[in-house]
Amino acid sequence: MISHPFRFDLLARQARARAGTFHTPHGDIETPIFAPVGTQATVKAVTPTQLAEIGASLVLANTYHLYLRPGADLIASLGGLHKFMAWDRPILTDSGGYQVFSLAKIRKIDDEGVTFKSAIDGSSHRFTPVSSIQIQQKLGADIIMTFDECTDPLDRKGVEKAMHRTHAWAEECVRVKSRSDQALFGIVQGGAYPDLREQSTQFISSLPLPGFAIGGLSVGESKSQMLAILELVDSILPENKPRYLMGVGSPEDLLNGISRGVDIFDCVLPTRLARHQAAFTPAGRINLVNAVYFDDPKPIDETCGCYTCQNFSLAYLRHLILAKEILAAILVSIHNLFFLLDLTRKSRQTIFTGTFSDFAGSFLEKYKVRHAQ
C-alpha cells in the first residue's frame, strides 16, 4: 500500500537537521517546510496567488471542518480540493481526529470510532478510521493522515489507552486506503511519556507508509518535555521518510524542531496572530497597535522581502488596524506567513552549506520568545 509516486530524497544533513525533497503529484515539497493552514479550504485572508508569491508549497486543510461544511461529496463532485480552492501545489488533510477531540461535543468514543455533534447545526456524526480515509480520499489531498485519538498528554492511563486505539486505527487506515495518488502518513502518539512515545514510534514506523507524523505535542506538556520527545522519536524514525510535527509553528519551535530532525510543520499561529495585530520580527513578536508605531515610516521588518514590508509602513498598518480595515489582516498575514516560510527556506539553505546550527543559534539569540497570547 505504499504510494510510490511519493519519493523522499534526503539531500543533506547537518547534525540531526535534514534537507530533502518530497515528491508529490502536485509538485515537490522542499524540506524543511512550513505549511500554512487553510482550515476551511482557504488560508485565512490571502489568495492562492498571494500564497504562491509568499513561497508556500504545501498547504493544510481540515477534514473535520470540510466534512461538516461544505461536505466531502460536494468537493469531490467539483473535482477535488485542489480545484475547489484553486491551489495546484501539494495539499495535506488531517484525519479529523484532533478536531473531533478538541472542538466537537463528543457523544461516544469506542474502539471503532467517535460519535460527535456538529458545531454548525447540532446534527450527529460518526468518524471511524474507515470513514476518515473515505472522506480524505474524496477531498483528494496529496498527503492524508491516519485517524488518531488525541488526549491530555499528561494523563498516563488515558494516553496509553488512546495510543493503543490509535495503533489499531492506523492499521485499519492502511488497509482501506486505496488511492495511489495520495500518501498516507502515520501518527506517533504517546503523550509526554518517553516509554510510550518509544513504543508508539516503533509501532507506527513499522507500518508500510511513506511518511510519519508526530502528534499530540505542544498541547500541554512543557517545552523541555516536547524537545526531549522529539529527540527520542527522531532517533527511532527511519531516515529515508519525511517527519511531520503536527500543529507546531512558532519561529523558535520551527528551529528547535528542524535541529531535531523534523521536515514538515503546520500551524494556524501566523494567520491567527495577524488577525490579532501581532507580527513576527527578528527581535520577537510585536503588537502593531502599540502607540510607538503611530508615525513610524519603517516596515515591520526592514530585512524582510515580503510584499507588506516592501510597500507599507508600521504607521499605515497601525492605521488600518484602528480603522478596522480588512487590508490589515491581509497584509499582516502575508508578512507572518512569509516570515515562517523564509525561516524554513533559510534553514534548508544553511543545512546545505553546513551552517544551520550557526544560523539557528544566531536567530534564537536575537528572537525574544513571548508566551502565547
Place this chain on the structure above:
Amino acid sequence: MISHPFRFDLLARQARARAGTFHTPHGDIETPIFAPVGTQATVKAVTPTQLAEIGASLVLANTYHLYLRPGADLIASLGGLHKFMAWDRPILTDSGGYQVFSLAKIRKIDDEGVTFKSAIDGSSHRFTPVSSIQIQQKLGADIIMTFDECTDPLDRKGVEKAMHRTHAWAEECVRVKSRSDQALFGIVQGGAYPDLREQSTQFISSLPLPGFAIGGLSVGESKSQMLAILELVDSILPENKPRYLMGVGSPEDLLNGISRGVDIFDCVLPTRLARHQAAFTPAGRINLVNAVYFDDPKPIDETCGCYTCQNFSLAYLRHLILAKEILAAILVSIHNLFFLLDLTRKSRQTIFTGTFSDFAGSFLEKYKVRHAQ
C-alpha cells in the same frame, strides 16, 4: 491658478459620449473611468497590486475620514497619500463636504464653514473652504475638490441657499489652492431644480479650473430627474475639460452617465455589495448565498476575465461566505470592481469605434436593474 500639468485630451465622441485622456503627475486617466473608493486610504479588502491588476487608474480617498484618522499631518509627514497607501497611480480626494453633512453630527453651519463632532471621539472640529484645501494639500492627491454644502435635493429653499454658499466657497478654494501638482475641480450643485442646476453650472464652469464635478445627485431625486439634470449640465459644461459625476456607480448609471457626457465616476457600491454577498453579472446582480449555487461549478460570470472568475466557482464562493471567510470579501470585491472597470473600458473602446450606443443598449437590455439593497 489652473494647474497646467493637467491636460485633458478629448479623443473621440459618439453622440454625447466622450473618450479622453486626463494627464496627471501620477499617470494618465483614460476616460470614461470608474474610480474605486478607498475611504480610509484602502479600497476595502483589496491590495494595491490587486487593484492595479483589475485595471484601476484613479482611486478616491475621503478627506473627512483621513482628517479624523490618522490625520493629514501624519500622512504628509510620511510622504503623502500615494506613499502611505502604496498607490502610485492617480488619487482624488473629495473635499469632506459630503461626509460632514451626511455622517457627522453638525453643531453649526454658517457662511464661513461647518463645525461638527468627530464620530470617533466626540471632539469638535471645523471645516472651511480654506481648511479643506489645506488638508487636501497635505494629503497630496492629484485631483482635489472644492468644499461644498450638500442638502436635501428636493428642498428648494435649502438647495438655493446651499448653492450660493457652495459658489462662494468654490471661489475661496480657488484663491487659496497653491500646489501646482494638484488639479482642483469645482462642484456643480442645485439639487433637483433645472434652473438652479443651470445657474450653478454656469457659475462653476466660469471658474479657472481644469475639471468639473456634478454633486448632489443620486441622493433622493428620481432617476429621470437625475438623467434630465445630467443632460442639462452636459450641455453647459466646457467640452475640453473632464466631468466627474460624484458618488454614482451602478452599471446602469455608468452607461446612462457616459451617454450624457460624463467622464469620471466613483462609488462604494461594488465593494459594499461584495461584503454583502452580491455580485454583478451581465444579467443583473445576484445574491451569492442563494441555495441554487450550492454545487454550481461555474464562475460568477463565464464571460468575465477577472481573477475570481478565472479561478473560483460559485459553489466555492458560497462556501466561503457561509464559513465567514475573509477571502469571500476579497474575491467578490475583485470581481465587482473588475466588472465596473471593464464596463468603462468597453465604453471607451466602443466610443472610439462608434458603437457605444449599441454596446450600452445591448448591455442594458440584458441587465435587470434591481433596487438598491
